[in-house]
Amino acid sequence: MDPRLGTALVVVVGVPLALIGYILGVEQLLRALPGRLQPRVRPWLWLLPALAFLVVFLIYPTLYTLVLSFEDKFARHFVGLANYQYFFSTGDTIGALRNNIVWLVLLTVLAVGGGLLVAVLVDRVRYESVAKSIIFLPLAISFVGAAVIWQFMFAYRPPGTFQTGTLNGLLGSVGVAPVPWLIDAPLNTVALIVVAAWIWTGFCMVILSAALKGISAELLEAARVDGATELQVFRRITLPLLMPTIAVVATTMVITSLKAFDIVYVMTNGAFDTEVIANRMYKELFSFGQPGRASAIAIVLLALIVPVMLLNVRRFRDQEAIR
Amino acid sequence: MSALRRPSMPHPLSGRANRFSRLRLDRLALHGAILLILIVWLLPTLGMLVNSFRPAADVSHTGWWTALSPTAQFTTENYQHVLTRNGLGQAFVNSLFITIPSTIIPITVAAFAAYAFAWMRFPGRDLLFVVVVGLLVVPLQTTLIPILRLFKDAGLAGSFLAVWLAHTGYGLPFAIFLLRNYMGGLPREVFESAAIDGAGPATAFFRLALPMSIPAVAALVIFQFLFVWNDLLVALVYLGAANAANLPLTVLVANLANSLGGEWQFLMAAAFVSMALPLVVFFALQRYFVRGITGGAVKG
Numbered sequence: 001m002d003p004r005l006g007t008a009l010v011v012v013v014g015v016p017l018a019l020i021g022y023i024l025g026v027e028q029l030l031r032a033l034p035g036r037l038q039p040r041v042r043p044w045l046w047l048l049p050a051l052a053f054l055v056v057f058l059i060y061p062t063l064y065t066l067v068l069s070f071e072d073k074f075a076r077h078f079v080g081l082a083n084y085q086y087f088f089s090t091g092d093t094i095g096a097l098r099n100n101i102v103w104l105v106l107l108t109v110l111a112v113g114g115g116l117l118v119a120v121l122v123d124r125v126r127y128e129s130v131a132k133s134i135i136f137l138p139l140a141i142s143f144v145g146a147a148v149i150w151q152f153m154f155a156y157r158p159p160g161t162f163q164t165g166t167l168n169g170l171l172g173s174v175g176v177a178p179v180p181w182l183i184d185a186p187l188n189t190v191a192l193i194v195v196a197a198w199i200w201t202g203f204c205m206v207i208l209s210a211a212l213k214g215i216s217a218e219l220l221e222a223a224r225v226d227g228a229t230e231l232q233v234f235r236r237i238t239l240p241l242l243m244p245t246i247a248v249v250a251t252t253m254v255i256t257s258l259k260a261f262d263i264v265y266v267m268t269n270g271a272f273d274t275e276v277i278a279n280r281m282y283k284e285l286f287s288f289g290q291p292g293r294a295s296a297i298a299i300v301l302l303a304l305i306v307p308v309m310l311l312n313v314r315r316f317r318d319q320e321a322i323r
Numbered sequence: 324m325s326a327l328r329r330p331s332m333p334h335p336l337s338g339r340a341n342r343f344s345r346l347r348l349d350r351l352a353l354h355g356a357i358l359l360i361l362i363v364w365l366l367p368t369l370g371m372l373v374n375s376f377r378p379a380a381d382v383s384h385t386g387w388w389t390a391l392s393p394t395a396q397f398t399t400e401n402y403q404h405v406l407t408r409n410g411l412g413q414a415f416v417n418s419l420f421i422t423i424p425s426t427i428i429p430i431t432v433a434a435f436a437a438y439a440f441a442w443m444r445f446p447g448r449d450l451l452f453v454v455v456v457g458l459l460v461v462p463l464q465t466t467l468i469p470i471l472r473l474f475k476d477a478g479l480a481g482s483f484l485a486v487w488l489a490h491t492g493y494g495l496p497f498a499i500f501l502l503r504n505y506m507g508g509l510p511r512e513v514f515e516s517a518a519i520d521g522a523g524p525a526t527a528f529f530r531l532a533l534p535m536s537i538p539a540v541a542a543l544v545i546f547q548f549l550f551v552w553n554d555l556l557v558a559l560v561y562l563g564a565a566n567a568a569n570l571p572l573t574v575l576v577a578n579l580a581n582s583l584g585g586e587w588q589f590l591m592a593a594a595f596v597s598m599a600l601p602l603v604v605f606f607a608l609q610r611y612f613v614r615g616i617t618g619g620a621v622k623g
Contacts, residue, residue, distance in 0.1 A: 004420055004483060011424045011487065016431045020529075023435060027525045042524065043445040050436035050495055053429075057492020058458050061469035068468060121357050133609065134361050137368070140605035140612075141598040142553035144573045148580055148594040149367045152374060152387075152587070162385060166370050169386040198367070206613050259462050262555045266580050281464055282556075291468050298465040309460050316456045320449075 019049060062302070069295035083296035093297070096275040099189050100304075103257035103276065106190065110197035111253050112246060115204025119212055120234065132209065136202035143199065143262035150195045151267060154181035185273035192274060195263050200256060204249045211245035212238070248315075251308050258304050277301050375401055375591035382588040401592035409589065411575060411596055418552055418571040418597075420483055425490035425551040430543050432491060433498035434536075438528050440499065441507040442514060452503070458496040466492075467560050474561060481566030489557055494547050505539035506532050541611045549601055549612075572597035 026045045030038050072079050087093045122131045138146055155165030159177050163169045168178040181191045215238060223233050261278035268274040270283070277297055284294035374387040376397045381390070389395065405411045440452050470489060471480065479485040509532065517527050533540075555573045562569050570578075576597050579590050605612060 002416070007483065008420050008424060011484075012427055015424070015428050019431050019435065023525055023528075027523060039443070040445065043439045043443040043448070046439040046443070046524075047436050047451075049432050050499060053432060053488075053492045053495050054455070054458060056473075057470060057489060058461055058466060058496070061466035061473075062461060064469035065465045118360060121353065121360070124353060125357060131357055131361060133606075135364055136609075136613075137602075137605070138364070140549060140601045142555065142573050142576075142601070144553075144555050144577050144580070145594045145598045148576060148590055149371045151580070152371050152591070153367050164383070164386050166366065166386065166388075169388065198364070255460050255462075259464070262577075265555065266577050269581065278462075278464055278556075282559075285468065295468055298462070298467070301462050302465045305460055305462060309457050312460060313453055313456055316453065 022049070065295045065298050068291060069299045071292050071295075073290050073292050075291060079292065083292045084300075086293055087296050087300060092275060093280055095273055096270070096277050096280040097300075099273070099275060100258055100260070100277050102186070102189055103193055103196070103260050104254055106193045107196050107200065107257040107260075108250055108253040110193065111200040111204050112208075112250050114197060114201040115206075115208050115249065116242070116246070118201065118205045119209040120238070123209065123212055132202075132205065135205055138199045139202045144266050146195055146199055147263050147266035150191075150198070151182075154191055156180045156183070182268055182274075183272050188268065188272055188274050192263055192267060193257075195267070196257070196260065200253060204253070207249050208242060208245055211242055215241050251311060255305060255308055258301060371591050372595065375588065375595050377588065379586070379588045382591075401588045402596070405589050405593045405596065409575070409579065409593060411572070411593055413568075414570055414572045414575040415596065417569055418573075418600075420569075421486050421490075421558065421571050422548055422551045424483075424487045425494070426544055426547045428487060429491040429494035429498050429547060430502075430540060433495055433502055433543075434533060434540070435528070436495075436499050437502035437506050438524075438532050440503040441509075442527070442532070443524070455496050455499050459500060461496075463493060463556060467556075471560060481562055481569060483569060485561045486557060489561055490547075490551050490554075493557070494550065498543055498547065501543055502536060502539055505536050509535050538611070541608070545604060545608050545612045548604060552601055 023046065026042070030042055030045075033041065068075055069083050070078055070080060072082075118131075118135055122128045125131070152164070153166045155163070156168055156178055157163050157165075163172050163178050165178075165181075167181065171178060179187070182188045220233055220237060223237055224230075228236070259278055260276050261282070264270060264274060264276050264279045265282070270276070270279050277300065281294045281297040281301070284290045284297060370387045373390050374382055376399065377387070377390055378396055378398050378400070381396065390397070440448065440455075474480040474485045479488075513531055513535075514527055517531055522530070552571075553573060554571075555577060558571050558574050559577075562571075563574060572593075576590070576593050579593055
């Protein structure tokens with residue numbers, strides 16, 4: 001028997017039991033306190049395990065990365081902004097940043113636009129749930145699996161030989177020369193983004209579809225009775241009402257595209273000008289042994305995400321105000 | 324969009340028969356468009372599924388669509404090969420070892436915190452929760468280097484424990500967020516009358532809040548399970564370099580993709596092995612999965 005099974009069992013059963021024991025112990029202890037103090041101390045003791053994890057695994061490392069980004073590769077000497085200077089003056093890293101911006105725009109447009117289109121279309125047919133499952137399916141498999149699947153879609157052989165890739169096979173059947181999808185820049189970055197869009201369209205669709213169901217049918221019917229065409233109903237009523245939800249999925253896609261890693265790592269590993277920030281950071285850390293530069297890249301990534309974070313917080317506060 | 328145009332007012336100039344045929348044409352275009360989208364979405368996966376059952380010689384010389392001819396040959400050899408010789412069976416077990424604790428621990432930790440956020444009053448509560456909302460989007464990348472050093476110093480690099488701890492930390496903000504929103508939406512009267520009957524917070528949590536939040540917990544279990552099972556980066560960084568024996572399926576498949584060169588048939592079979600469990604989970608529990616996503620994102 002695998003000895004690791006024992007450890008896993010202890011953890012799976014032991015950790016929840018220990019946590020339950022902790023809470024019950026806390027309640028016992030609180031009884032010893034004066035009644036007035038109990039409600040003040042209790043919340044903090046209940047939050048303690050979660051806060052400990054958040055501090056150790058998210059807050060402290062983020063601050064430490066910030067410090068590392070100002071140090072040399074041995075994390076010994078302060079080097080000021082040298083790592084950032086490197087990031088903003090090297091062709092490869094600027095290329096990665098540029099590609100991430102292409103990802104951000106294109107993936108957001110494709111996934112949100114595609115998700116909206118599918119949500120609106122399938123809303124009108126009886127096999128809606130089956131159709132939605134099919135579009136949603138890629139989200140359940142790993143990005144690694146999706147990348148492997150699409151490597152065979154994009155497979156390329158020199159002209160004149162038999163094409164094994166689906167896309168080049170299709171092109172060949174109508175007499176068009178095969179295209180080196182993953183080699184020619186900037187087409188290859190677009191090809192990688194298409195893979196991401198194939199995965200994330202289902203996510204956008206599910207959320208937009210839920211919001212679509214929330215729009216009152218009477219409202220739409222009233223507009224139709226007044227003579228509005230379907231296109232007018234969509235543009236003047238459905239779209240404005242969906243806007244808040246579109247904003248939510250769009251911000252999710254913005255974060256997704258900034259963090260893009262798996263697909264690039266598996267399909268091209270950044271070759272032929274397809275590099276992105278997250279993959280470059282991985283290379284700096286593990287291939288080039290440059291933790292300082294890798295940290296600076298991570299901080300740049302974080303800085304790009306901060307506006308979205310502030311937006312999320314504001315939206316959350318607005319919603320809490322209505323609750 | 325013209326497919327969507329569905330006149331519901333009789334056009335003064337068009338006759339009844341004309342209107343009907345117009346309507347049927349629009350419906351036909353709608354079905355056609357949906358069908359086309361569905362085919363495009365299924366084709367990549369279907370093509371690779373067919374290919375993974377073809378002999379090596381066929382895979383390297385012809386497209387998967389040639390297998391539609393009646394003379395095509397099929398084999399399970401690729402699957403036998405990857406399961407026995409590429410260590411895929413072991414990687415499957417590793418993925419389970421990594422995923423199950425990494426799903427259970429964060430949700431348990433989050434449940435207590437979510438209850439405190441939802442039903443206890445204390446100074447700084449709202450500010451603290453806003454921090455959790457902010458942490459939702461912090462990229463893993465900014466935490467990798469310090470945590471890797473922490474694990475190395477503690478002798479944990481390459482061990483399952485390292486990955487369990489890391490996934491717990493990374494999964495917590497979303498788990499707390501989702502559960503707090505769900506628990507906060509439970510009827511106040513239930514908790515008030517329990518308090519009047521003398522139930523303490525622990526009783527209220529175990530007897531009321533937790534059982535009533537089972538739908539949210541179920542959604543979270545599926546979500547976290549798929550997230551961890553499909554994760555590449557965390558496993559690559561905390562396990563990859565230090566301990567090859569503990570690698571999960573995603574890392575193995577990614578390594579195969581980078582190194583196999585000509586042996587594509589094995590890569591395809593390996594990729595499908597890695598997808599098998601998430602697909603089963605997805606189809607069996609789809610409803611909860613969707614609820615988890617919409618509950619988390621639309622509310623947030």
